[in-house]
Amino acid sequence: MEVVGLSSKDLYVQLLHPNRHILGLWQPDIGPYGGLLNVVVDGFFIIGWMFLPPHDPRVDDVMRRRPLFRIHMWETSKATVECMYGHKGPHKGDIQIVKKDEFSTKCNQTDHHRMSGGRQEEFRTWLEEEWGRTLEDIFNEHMQELILMKFIYTSQYDNCLTYRRIYLPPYLPGDLLRPGLFKGTYGSHGLEIVMLSFHGRRAKGTKLTGDPNVPAGQLTLEIDLSRPIQLPEIEKQRSMEELSRLVLEVHEQVQRERNPAQSGSTEPEPGAEGQEGGGREENQNGLGAASATPTTTEGAEASASPLPAPQPFVLPLGVMARNEVYPRTCKICFYGTGLIAGHGFTSPEQTPGIFILFDDNRFGFIWLELKSFSLYSRITDTLQYAEAPTLEAFEEMLKSMQSWTS
Numbered sequence: 001m002e003v004v005g006l007s008s009k010d011l012y013v014q015l016l017h018p019n020r021h022i023l024g025l026w027q028p029d030i031g032p033y034g035g036l037l038n039v040v041v042d043g044f045f046i047i048g049w050m051f052l053p054p055h056d057p058r059v060d061d062v063m064r065r066r067p068l069f070r071i072h073m074w075e076t077s078k079a080t081v082e083c084m085y086g087h088k089g090p091h092k093g094d095i096q097i098v099k100k101d102e103f104s105t106k107c108n109q110t111d112h113h114r115m116s117g118g119r120q121e122e123f124r125t126w127l128e129e130e131w132g133r134t135l136e137d138i139f140n141e142h143m144q145e146l147i148l149m150k151f152i153y154t155s156q157y158d159n160c161l162t163y164r165r166i167y168l169p170p171y172l173p174g175d176l177l178r179p180g181l182f183k184g185t186y187g188s189h190g191l192e193i194v195m196l197s198f199h200g201r202r203a204k205g206t207k208l209t210g211d212p213n214v215p216a217g218q219l220t221l222e223i224d225l226s227r228p229i230q231l232p233e234i235e236k237q238r239s240m241e242e243l244s245r246l247v248l249e250v251h252e253q254v255q256r257e258r259n260p261a262q263s264g265s266t267e268p269e270p271g272a273e274g275q276e277g278g279g280r281e282e283n284q285n286g287l288g289a290a291s292a293t294p295t296t297t298e299g300a301e302a303s304a305s306p307l308p309a310p311q312p313f314v315l316p317l318g319v320m321a322r323n324e325v326y327p328r329t330c331k332i333c334f335y336g337t338g339l340i341a342g343h344g345f346t347s348p349e350q351t352p353g354i355f356i357l358f359d360d361n362r363f364g365f366i367w368l369e370l371k372s373f374s375l376y377s378r379i380t381d382t383l384q385y386a387e388a389p390t391l392e393a394f395e396e397m398l399k400s401m402q403s404w405t406s
Contacts, residue, residue, distance in 0.1 A: 011044065015079045019046050019071055022095065022103050025386040026163035027208060027216065029404065030154055032345070034209045034216020036181070036193055037068065037163055040384045046071040048105070051381065053183045053191035053209070055132035057322035059377045060362075063183070068161075069093055069105050083107040085158055087115070087125070101165035110159045123151055131190065143188040149212065164404060166208070167388035167397055169197035176203065176225060176332075177360050181383075184220075184376040185322040186211065194220060194376060196363075197398065201226045203336075203355075205376075206401060213341050214348070217401040221365055223336035223355045224254075231311065231333055240316040243354065244368055250335040251352040307331045313356065319366060321373040327358040338367050 023046070026037040036051040048068045054061030067084040074080070083093035085107060092108040107113070115121040127135060127147065138144050169179035175198040182205075186192045189211040197204050205221030207214065214220060227250050236242045310329040315321060336355040341348040356364040361378040388394035 011073065015044075015046065015071065015073050016041065018079065019095075021097055021100075022046070022048075023385045025166050025168065025383055026103075027166050027401070027404070028157075029162045029164065030157050030216075032210045032212050032215030033150060033154060034193075034207065036208050038383050038386070044072060044074070051193075051379075051383075052130075053193060056190035057185050059183050059185055059191060059323055059375050063379055063381050065381075069095070071095070081105075083109070083112070086113040088112040098162065102162065104160065104162040107159045113158050122155075123148075126151055140188060146188055146211070164400075165397070166195075166401070167394050168383065168386045169195060170388055170391055170394055172198065176357065177363075181208065181379040182363075182376040183379060185374050187320070187322065187370075187372060189213070193379070196376075197394075198225075203334075204398070206398060212343050213345065214339050215345055217404045218339060218345070218348075219402065220339050221336055221355070222350070223334050225334055227254075227335040229333045229335055229354055231313065231330075234312045234314055237312075237314050238317050240318050240371065243316050243366065247335060247352050247354050247368055254335075307357075313358075315366070315373055319371050319373050321375070323375055326364065326373070326375050327362060329358070330364075331357045331359065333357070336365065338365055340367070340370065 022039050023041065024039060026039065026048075028035040028037055028050075037048055038051065039046065039048045047070045049065045050068050052064040052066065053059075054064060069081065069083055069085075070090065071079050071081050081093045081095050082090035083105070084090055089112070091112040094106045094108060095103060096106070097103045115125065124134065127133070130150075131138075131147065135144060135147070138147065168181070171178055179197045180195075182194050182196055183191050184194050184205075192210060193208040195206045195208055197206070201224065203221075203223040203225060204219055205223075207216050207218055207220050210216035210218065229246055229250065231237055232242060232246075308331065310331055313328055313330040315326070334355045334357075336353055337350040338353045339348055340351055351367065351369040353368050354366045356366070358364065361380075363376050365374045365376075366372075367374070388397070
């Protein structure tokens, strides 16, 4: 293969082999905001594509993507690194492999990132690209503050970024649905990317992109698959009090099992902390994996056996939803907890809620304390070189992610 004077051997020796370690899926270190980068071979280029959620609140829309850098051999006999950030075309950059599963990029011509209209023009352009609107279109003052804060913060990283390798979650027989990446609604923070993974009788939602309250890398959702919740008939679903009663009954039982001494029992109830948890380690909050009613065995089988026929679903009155267009039937519901925190990830707390599985590609979560609903939709883009070499490697990565931004 001879193209523009470049042999296949030159291409391999000078481009592909030296840069093989940066191929794959990565999370950029942009403070609490994180991100999703896929480095791939594209013809005679190696390109780093940043994947961005669709504009809020259109959670079912396709992902957006933009190139951050590329490596090629068009003009010289050596690989050339170019930064693709900004609106003035490719310009000089560098890539350095920091250590195993970590690399950094640097722009050598940051003037290409600047606009003639100064910071105001840069902000307006960024806002239109990031949110698909102008600041005048956003009437919520708190949301305006969050948007401006994100622009100021992320602008500091336009010349140098560090990336850490991440993997897609493995799929195992008996998982409730195929694990993967999802776009989710997070109130005034907009859409964020969440990784859904399964761990025996638990499902975990880990943020790949985050916000100043709960940053990227943190566990946003934990679902107890041994504790299914049966929704009432459709009219009663409209009552927040009824939904709260169902969830809090399970939550109180979980608390009793975590603290048997306080409930007057000296023996832990079946499935409480310390019991078998599906062969994977328990989450940091120590919740046991017992079921309420039905029993532990029945609850554990709920995720492996055929799901019941879809039932009608409606959000309770008073629950806030970014997107009024949500599925009106669901397959099954489970007790779970969602992580909330103050600005700067202060006073983080796992609070009770309900996980709603709508179909193979969408699920939701009702945050009881916030009276808020998040809708999640599967990311269907093909992400290359993203599989974990082993299950242990994925578990270790998941454990490390929380320390990256905490």
